[in-house]
Amino acid sequence: MVRMLGNISKLVARAGLGAVGVGALALLATPFAAGATTLHHSIAATSTVKCPAGTTATYDPPYGVPASLIGEDATTKRKNSGTPYSSVQCYNAAGKLVAYGNNAILYTYPSENLVPLGEKLYQQNCASCHGVNADGVLPKGTSGAFPDLGNLGPATINFWITTGRMPAADPKEIQASRKPPRLTDSQANAIAAYIDSLGPAVPGTPEVNVKGANLTSGQTLFALNCAACHTITGGGDALASNTYAPSLHVATVTQVAEAMRVGPGNMPVFSGNLTDQQVRDIAAYVTESIAKPTDIGGVGMGGLGPVAEGFIGLALGVGILMLVSFWVGERQ
Amino acid sequence: MTATAAPRTKRQKKQAQGPYGIVGSTVEALDERLGIAKGGRTFMDKIFPDHWSFMLGEIALYSFVVLLLTGVFLTLYFVPSQHLMKVPMNFPYKPLRGDTVSEAFYSTVNMSFNVRCGLLMRQMHHWACDIFVGAIVVHMARVFFTGAFRKPREANWLVGSTLLILAITNGFLGYSLPDDLVSGTGLRIADSIMLSVPVLGSYISFFAFGGTFPGDIVIARFFIIHVLLVPGIILALVGAHLGLLVRQKHTQFPGKGRTEGNVVGSPMFPVFIFKTQGFLFMTLGVTALLGALAQINPVWQFGQYYAAQISYAVQPDWYMGFLDGLLRIFPAWQWNAWGHTIPLEVTIPAVIFPGIVFNIAMAWPWIEQKFTKDKEIHHLLDRPRDVPHRTAFGVAFFSLLAILFIASSTDVLANFFHVSLNTVLIIMRVLTFAVPIIAYPVAYFICVELQAGGSIMGKRKIANVVTRTEEGEYVATPSAPRPGDAHVELDATPVPTFIVEGPAPESDEAELVDAEVDEGVRTASR
Structure with a gap:
């Protein structure tokens, strides 16, 4: 009974999130909304609900998963994981799911x-x-x-x-x-x-439209979702038992979006909790700000932080000054 | 001088000022009113031994001067407030535009991007801090290994150890101020350490943060402690440190003409004062170069701290590294009894261990006295090799701290060498015990071996020529000094008298009573 109630409340929550999303989209669809993010960046609205030309929209809350791919019990399966919980889905002529009511990401399928x-x-x-x-x-x-x-x-x-x-x-x-x-x-x-x-499955290869990306939202979402493994500077680091979070400095926009949607290896699948716009923002932040960090103030330490800084401070700072004292002092 | 007509020519004006010119007449005027001659003479005649290792403390002193200078600049632009504000849409760093951040974070990033010299000052301040603590440690090591802390200088050793603790504390406080993700993580760890104290933990944490972590007051509190309270105490203790130094006079290495009863070196004026000024400028220069060329703590890349966010691979500044390292490698022990949890995995490495470390460090002069029963007054230093047990203990102690420091980057090591993190963790646990235990006897026997080589104190090193005989035997014979290379030890001569009593000499070419001021080596009795 309790479990059933829990499931129902989950469904309601997901539906509610979708409804809030649509409402927020309608309310905030102004040009300035691109930068308007709340403290928690809960829902960033950057485009209107529109499907790409030549596709048909289906409004099918609460799951952004084609009905044909959903099982009878409507749970996430291998073949439909990696899709955001969007209430809008856009299908192309071939019946493939190519977008979720926005132009942030277009999912493509090979011929x-x-x-x-x-x-x-x-x-x-x-x-x-x-x-x-x-x-x-x-x-x-x-x-x-x-x-x-x-x-x-x-x-x-x-x-x-x-x-x-x-x-x-x-x-x-x-x-x-x-x-x-x-x-x-x-x-x-x-x-x-x-x-x-x-065996047909989603998601298709994401084509990310980084033009409208909001780096500010990308930064906050990155700190919240990615930094715990990849580090805040994206250099990656060792995880337990011979696994590691790889460096993000060479990843392309498509690869970042793919990784979030499909969760390769140890990485979790980020589907329900990130919209296409948010994935786009993170991908843009990774490829623009993390791969090409604003290293003003001299030589960057490769994001290694205080380990490298302490080494430089001791070896170069204290070291050179000790050599100076060796130079001006008596040496025997 | 009798009253004459008002001086008219340049020469007459110069003569009216007396033989030491305008400086002399000013000093005389001050002496007549304040009586500075006596103290001034003590100051100018203070003898500084010339050995280079005596300059290490000055690196600390002058990097503290850099910290004060740059720190004052930073206070002009830093806003110590956790009040949230919106970053302007035209801010130079794109990923912050329109973000909601605290004023502390915004003012830090703003001074890095928009204030002229702001980033340079920030980076110099941070580098100077790394150098400051490093120089204190190196200076302390010199004092320890040469036995300069022995009677009568125990009090100054205590003052110095306190300065080290205060420097580390203030470094951590300053690191926490920018309110970025990395510093916030440090604060979170500090909060957990406070909470781990049995019984009092939650009260300490609530007291420090004015409620639950992170609260909205901690940056303002840390700011005033960082810029006023601790620097004030440091400044006072530096004064006490130097005052004791002048009062007790310097120690010195044994050598020709050097006894327990004298100090051989250069006087403050006219030799040492210029040397030390040069050293100040060298320290400023090295800090400025580092600040200009090497990036440190780019907080804009880390972003604003929220308690829900965490970044992997976050380390504290190097001087906190040994604490972080022990926290990382300590086994997950917990003690649950009577409905209370004592997180021993935090209490032991982060509260009890540093307590032990600093207590041993501060109590060392008395600990050593207990073993050696040496109650004598010492002004001549030991060569480290001549006191093998102390040297071996120091090496073991430092190697323990060094291993723990390395353990604070277990993840970086694992990632860099493509080794499993678990393996690194276990290796570090083993090394923590193995390295000091091995280091002690190794250092001890090296000292004993070096002792056997005999003392060459006060002599220049000469080459050992190794020849092979026809039978195949190798024989080492010390070579004769090369021509012109023979070392001549200067004889110690008394301090010159700068202040002449009685009527001043009339002539312009009046020389100092004792010539050869520039020769360097002087001696003063204790």
Whole structure:
């Protein structure tokens, strides 16, 4: 009973959040609203509720998930995770979910014509671990040793391949490291098309419209959601048991948005609690302010903070002054 | 001089001022009214040993001067208030435009971006602080390892140790003022440390923050403690430190002409005063260079602090590092009894351990006396090798603090060397015990080995020539000094008398009674 009440209250809360969102959008849709954020930056409204041209809008609270993908019990599943709880969804002619009633992010899906090419590339580069059917099952070997790629959506595939993490340098590594990508972006798209053809899923590869991004909101949201692992200067740091939060200094806008929506590796999926506008703000803050920090006042210490500063202060400051005293004093 | 006609020519005017010119006549005028000659003579005749290690304390003194100068500048622009305000939309740093931040944070970022020289002053202040505490530690190490704290200088050792604690405290207070994410995290840790004190914890925390953390008063409180209270006490104690130094006179290393009964070195005037002024300018220069070329604490990149936000990889300034390090590596022990929790994982590393460290440091002169039973007065310093137990203890003590300091960057080490964080943690726990235990005997036996080499105190080092005989044996023979390289120790000569009693010499070319003022080495009896 209590649990049921809890579920109902969750549903009401989500619906309420959506309603507040729509209301706030209507109220705050003025040009100045871009900068108007409350202390807690609860809801930042930066655009009106509009679907991109050529798409149809569905108003389907409370979930921003296509009805076809929602299970009977209406819970988040593998195939529909990574979507914001938006009350507005925009579908393109092919029936793909491409936006959530805003122009901050356009989710794109690779063309079906790429599937044959994608399959070839998949078999060459990925099948040795993920299995010939992309289900993580090898002909010989332990099932489940490598991830099942089914129902992961193009954003996931695009993220892992374009950051160079896949194909992995060492498949036994606990966490695949970023490296120069082995496959090109179009090859990554082709593989994404092939995986999508096995089982359609969201989200698509996000195309982020950073033009209207609000860096101020991005900074606050970054401090609240990302800094606890990636550090406030985005340099990344070690986590428990050989895992680590990678540096964000080289990430592209698309990769930042993908990571937030799909949660690669240890990273949580940021779906329900961040709107597309907020993801856009964070992605812009990461690629503009963190990757290119305002390092006025001399040589930046690479975001290492007081460790590097203390070293410089002792080695250069105290060290040079000790040499000076050695110079002016008697030395025996 | 008898009354004559008013001086007309330049030469006559000059003569009317007496043999020491305008300076002399001014000093004389002051002496007639205030009697400064006696004190002034003591001051000018104060002998400073020339060894370079005696200048280390001056680095601390002069970086404190830099702190005062730059700090006064900062108070002109810093607003110590947690009152929230909106950042103007035309602010130079984009990610802050239109944000709601505290006035403390805004004024800090504003002085970095909009005030001429503001960022330079901020950075110089922060660098000077790092140098200040570092120089105190290095100076303290010199005093410790050479035994300069022994009777009769125990009181000055206490004053010095108190200065170190005050410097660390004030550094932490100042670090907390900008109200950015990193400093707020430090405040949160300080709050947790206060709360970890059994029974009194919550009262202490409520007293410090004027209610629950973070409250809206703590920055204003820390500000006045940081700019007025602690610097005032530091200034007074620096005065006491130097006053005791003048009263008790300097220690000195043993050497030719140096006894327990004298001090050999340069007098304040005319040698040391210019040396030390030069040193002041060198300190200013190094701080200014660091402030201009090396970024420190870019708070705009961290953003305003909210109690709900946290950044990973936050460390305190280096002098708090050993505390942070022990907090990180301490096992998660808790004691629950009678409905109360005592978080031993915080109480022990952050309250009890620093208490022990500073108590041992302050009580060291008496601890050592207990072991050596040495109640004698000492003015001649020890060479560290000649007191192997003290040296070994000091090395072990510093190595413990150094390991804990390194432990404050476990995450950075793990990330940099691609090692598991858990492994680093365990390694650090082992090293905390292993390194001091190994360091003590190693330092001890190195000292004993060095003692066997004999003393070359007061002599210049000469090369050992190693030759191989036909049988294959290696023989080391000390080489003869190269021509012109033979060291000549200057004979100690008495302090010159600058103030001449009786009628002043008439002539312009009147020389000081004792010539050779510039030669350097002087001696004074105690």
